[in-house]
Amino acid sequence: MKITEVDLSNIKSYKQGTIKLTEGVNAVIGQNGAGKSTVQEAVGFALFDHLRLTQSEFVRDGENSGKVAVKFISNKNGKEYTVERYADRSIHRILDEDGNKLDLTDKDERVQWLKEHLGVPESNSLEKLWKSSIGVPQTQFTNDFAKSQSKREGVFNPLLDVDVYDDLWSELKDVNDELRKEINEIEKDLEGLHAQVEGLEETREEKDDLEDDIEELETDLEDAEEQLEDKEDRLETLQEIDDEIEELEKKIKEKENTIENREESLGEAEKALEEAEEAQEIIDEVEDAYEEYEEKDEELEKLRERKQEKDDVEDRITEIEKKISQLEAKKENLEEQVEKAEKAQEKMDELEDKKKRQKELEDKLDGIEDKEDKIEELKTDLEDAEDELDELETEIKDLEKEIEEIKEKKETAEKLESLEEKEQEFRDEKSRLEANIDDYKEAISILEDAEGADCPTCGQDLDAEHRQKVLTEKREEKESAENRIQEIDSKLEELEEEIEEAEEAQRQVQRLDDLNPQLKEKQEEKQEQETEIKEIKKEIKSLEEEIDSKDKVESELEELDDPRSDYKEAEVTYQNNKDAESGLEEVEEELEEWEEKKEEKQDELDEFGDIETKIEEIEDRLDELEDDHRKYVSKEETAEKVEERQERVDDLEQEIEGLESEVEEFEDQLSEKEEQLDPEELEQLESEVDDLKGDIREYETRIEEKEGQVDDLEDEIEEMEEAKQDLEEKEDEYTELKKDLEYGEFLRTKMRDAGEQVREVMIKKISKEADRIYRQLRGNPGEKLEWRKDYKIIVEENDQRKPFQKLSGGEKMSAALAVRLAILQLLSDVDIVFLDEPTTNLDSEKKGNLVDQIQELNGFEQLTVVSHDDTFESMTEHVIAVEKQNGASKVVDQ
Ligand SMILES: Nc1ncnc2c1ncn2[C@@H]1O[C@H](COP(=O)(O)OP(=O)(O)OP(=O)(O)O)[C@@H](O)[C@H]1O
Numbered sequence: 001m002k003i004t005e006v007d008l009s010n011i012k013s014y015k016q017g018t019i020k021l022t023e024g025v026n027a028v029i030g031q032n033g034a035g036k037s038t039v040q041e042a043v044g045f046a047l048f049d050h051l052r053l054t055q056s057e058f059v060r061d062g063e064n065s066g067k068v069a070v071k072f073i074s075n076k077n078g079k080e081y082t083v084e085r086y087a088d089r090s091i092h093r094i095l096d097e098d099g100n101k102l103d104l105t106d107k108d109e110r111v112q113w114l115k116e117h118l119g120v121p122e123s124n125s126l127e128k129l130w131k132s133s134i135g136v137p138q139t140q141f142t143n144d145f146a147k148s149q150s151k152r153e154g155v156f157n158p159l160l161d162v163d164v165y166d167d168l169w170s171e172l173k174d175v176n177d178e179l180r181k182e183i184n185e186i187e188k189d190l191e192g193l194h195a196q197v198e199g200l201e202e203t204r205e206e207k208d209d210l211e212d213d214i215e216e217l218e219t220d221l222e223d224a225e226e227q228l229e230d231k232e233d234r235l236e237t238l239q240e241i242d243d244e245i246e247e248l249e250k251k252i253k254e255k256e257n258t259i260e261n262r263e264e265s266l267g268e269a270e271k272a273l274e275e276a277e278e279a280q281e282i283i284d285e286v287e288d289a290y291e292e293y294e295e296k297d298e299e300l301e302k303l304r305e306r307k308q309e310k311d312d313v314e315d316r317i318t319e320i321e322k323k324i325s326q327l328e329a330k331k332e333n334l335e336e337q338v339e340k341a342e343k344a345q346e347k348m349d350e351l352e353d354k355k356k357r358q359k360e361l362e363d364k365l366d367g368i369e370d371k372e373d374k375i376e377e378l379k380t381d382l383e384d385a386e387d388e389l390d391e392l393e394t395e396i397k398d399l400e401k402e403i404e405e406i407k408e409k410k411e412t413a414e415k416l417e418s419l420e421e422k423e424q425e426f427r428d429e430k431s432r433l434e435a436n437i438d439d440y441k442e443a444i445s446i447l448e449d450a451e452g453a454d455c456p457t458c459g460q461d462l463d464a465e466h467r468q469k470v471l472t473e474k475r476e477e478k479e480s481a482e483n484r485i486q487e488i489d490s491k492l493e494e495l496e497e498e499i500e501e502a503e504e505a506q507r508q509v510q511r512l513d514d515l516n517p518q519l520k521e522k523q524e525e526k527q528e529q530e531t532e533i534k535e536i537k538k539e540i541k542s543l544e545e546e547i548d549s550k551d552k553v554e555s556e557l558e559e560l561d562d563p564r565s566d567y568k569e570a571e572v573t574y575q576n577n578k579d580a581e582s583g584l585e586e587v588e589e590e591l592e593e594w595e596e597k598k599e600e601k602q603d604e605l606d607e608f609g610d611i612e613t614k615i616e617e618i619e620d621r622l623d624e625l626e627d628d629h630r631k632y633v634s635k636e637e638t639a640e641k642v643e644e645r646q647e648r649v650d651d652l653e654q655e656i657e658g659l660e661s662e663v664e665e666f667e668d669q670l671s672e673k674e675e676q677l678d679p680e681e682l683e684q685l686e687s688e689v690d691d692l693k694g695d696i697r698e699y700e701t702r703i704e705e706k707e708g709q710v711d712d713l714e715d716e717i718e719e720m721e722e723a724k725q726d727l728e729e730k731e732d733e734y735t736e737l738k739k740d741l742e743y744g745e746f747l748r749t750k751m752r753d754a755g756e757q758v759r760e761v762m763i764k765k766i767s768k769e770a771d772r773i774y775r776q777l778r779g780n781p782g783e784k785l786e787w788r789k790d791y792k793i794i795v796e797e798n799d800q801r802k803p804f805q806k807l808s809g810g811e812k813m814s815a816a817l818a819v820r821l822a823i824l825q826l827l828s829d830v831d832i833v834f835l836d837e838p839t840t841n842l843d844s845e846k847k848g849n850l851v852d853q854i855q856e857l858n859g860f861e862q863l864t865v866v867s868h869d870d871t872f873e874s875m876t877e878h879v880i881a882v883e884k885q886n887g888a889s890k891v892v893d894q
Pocket residue numbers: 011012013014030031032033034035036037038039056057058059060061868
């Protein structure tokens with residue numbers, strides 16, 4: 001097996017890095033902190049399921065997750081696979097050469113697959129093998145050997161696979177203990193079963209005895225039953241005769257009862273007959289009185305009906321009278337209303353003219369008041385118009401004044417042209433003078449120059465005198481020109497002012513073209529305004545004349561004293577009462593009708609006459625007749641029954657006769673039967689039958705009792721027989737278990753011994769190989785290494801034995817390395833190893849030995865050294881240099 005590539009993304013200091021590894025020795029070289037150990041850690045994480053840190057710590061700071069991908073060649077089939085594992089994400093998968101994901105359903109399957117393809121024995125754990133041999137972390141390398149014995153066992157026992165035996169030994173204890181427990185339980189069961197089976201024979205005998213008793217009892221029972229049958233036959237015959245006698249006696253008694261009953265009825269019937277005959281006699285006496293009473297009673301009935309009719313008529317008359325008095329009240333009320341309406345109408349007629357006059361006057365007054373308002377309005381208008389006129393007059397005056405002033409400026413304005421001409425003349429003169437001054441200056445400067453040849457004025461030779469003369473001349477001329485310019489300038493200043501004034505005057509004069517028409521317009525407006533004022537005044541005057549009559553109108557109105565209101569009041573009264581007249585006629589008609597009705601009813605009432613006296617008379621007569629009438633009524637019914645009651649008496653006498661002859665006949669039959677029966681024999685038989693029945697009942701109960709006992713015993717026997725069967729089975733099982741336990745104990749001892757033996761053999765082999773490697777590393781044939789069965793390392797040098805703790809740092813490193821390499825070679829098919837800083841504490845000679853030795857170690861396909869020591873750089877085939885640049889690890893050389 002060999003790893004070909006380790007690919008890191010966002011792992012620890014790596015953003016992205018790919019480390020290619022080859023067969024043989026690889027050296028990952030770099031400064032402290034460059035990112036070397038990370039490569040080894042990544043392999044442990046992906047292939048061996050081991051990470052010293054938490055996954056989050058493994059992820060590059062600031063990232064959410066990181067990824068490791070390790071490519072390797074399988075031990076099993078030589079194919080290349082890629083194992084991908086993410087830190088901080090639960091993805092762990094294996095891809096084949098074509099990048100297809102292998103179908104491994106869970107962690108167990110994945111671990112199984114990895115073990116097969118990495119060459120790790122099934123019974124070893126990936127993680128433990130990695131930690132103890134393949135990729136031992138730097139800190140752990142020598143430490144494991146310096147630990148206490150039990151800690152050492154914890155590390156190395158599982159590796160040597162001897163735990164299996166120990167596990168078996170302790171598991172077998174559980175099995176044996178379980179067997180012992182079962183044996184104990186069975187022993188207890190057996191004890192119980194023995195006790196149960198003990199009484200079986202005795203119980204069987206008891207049951208047989210009971211069955212004999214039952215047989216005897218059954219024979220006795222049969223005898224008794226036969227006797228009983230005979231006796232009962234005879235008893236039956238006798239009892240039949242006895243029953244017949246009893247029957248006859250009963251019949252006789254019944255008939256005699258009936259006779260007694262009928263005789264009683266006969267007595268009652270005779271009494272009733274007598275009563276009926278007495279009643280008939282009374283009726284005959286009071287018959288006449290009864291008939292008169294009935295007649296008079298009927299008459300009274302009729303009279304009372306009549307009297308009711310009369311009362312109804314009287315009630316009706318009272319009602320009519322009530323109606324009449326209501327109508328009369330209504331009539332009176334209406335008459336009052338009619339009078340009110342008539343009076344109101346008269347008043348309205350009376351006020352009609354005055355009302356009209358009031359209206360006329362009021363209209364007139366309204367007109368006058370409107371005119372007064374109009375005058376007020378006109379007066380305001382007049383004031384406004386006068387104000388406006390004043391304003392116009394002022395404006396006209398102002399305009400006239402302005403025009404006058406402008407006219408005065410006309411002269412000044414007309415001077416402008418000549419002033420401007422004058423100005424131009426001065427300016428021309430000034431510029432001529434300025435040109436002259438320039439000429440003078442030139443001449444003066446020529447003259448002042450001593451070398452000058454000719455005179456600039458006359459052209460003759462310049463002697464000193466001439467020069468002085470001309471110079472003075474020129475200077476004077478220049479000065480006078482300059483003076484003249486000054487003069488001109490002051491004149492020009494004055495002129496300038498005058499021109500300005502003239503220009504201003506000219507502007508004013510031009511305005512006259514506007515001002516004159518303005519003045520004319522205002523004057524016209526003034527004239528219009530004056531006409532308007534005159535008209536307004538005229539109108540006011542005419543209106544004031546028209547309103548002179550106001551006082552007269554007002555005093556007439558006051559005198560009238562508002563006839564319209566009185567008229568209105570009368571009108572309202574008339575409206576409210578005007579319908580009363582027609583209402584009154586109706587009421588009068590109605591009243592007449594009711595009076596007629598009353599008269600009719602009164603006639604009707606008179607026709608009835610004096611019913612009341614007649615009723616009183618009849619009532620007196622009825623009082624007299626009442627006693628006899630009552631007697632008749634009370635006896636009438638009884639009297640009618642005489643014939644019927646006579647018949648009843650005759651019937652009863654005949655029936656009694658018949659019954660008496662029947663009784664005689666039954667008595668004859670009875671004495672015949674009594675001769676056939678002996679009462680003593682009957683009594684005897686009855687008591688014998690009773691006794692026999694008692695005997696039979698007793699036999700039956702005793703048999704039942706015994707049978708119950710037999711049933712109980714049978715159940716008991718069955719149970720015991722079952723227990724006996726159980727007992728036999730349990731005894732077989734017991735023997736079997738005892739044998740198993742013996743074998744278990746045997747196996748257990750053997751296991752313990754075997755584990756120990758296997759371990760010793762393995763450690764001896766490893767120790768021998770480690771000794772070889774150690775000597776090679778140290779390069780000193782005098783040193784010897786022994787790895788003892790308690791996993792202690794002892795080094796012997798020149799017959800001096802040194803335990804691990806006493807070794808120097810370099811010796812410790814070499815010794816630990818030797819043992820670990822030996823373990824790997826002998827215990828697994830894994831032929832790769834990572835060594836993190838193996839040269840720590842070694843001097844340069846030992847370093848050289850180590851490097852040589854590592855090169856030559858046989859049995860390893862791939863060996864990767866992680867180191868900051870550059871000794872490896874010169875000595876190994878494949879060097880991978882790792883460096884940190886800007887906080888990220890980089891593979892710089894490989
Ligand atoms: N999660 C992380 N993110 C970024 N950097 C990290 C993270 N964890 C550790 N490091 C840094 O990564 C760098 C590389 O660590 P590594 O253990 O690989 O160093 P090394 O090269 O083996 O050094 P030494 O020789 O000292 O053991 C260290 O500087 C470490 O501080």
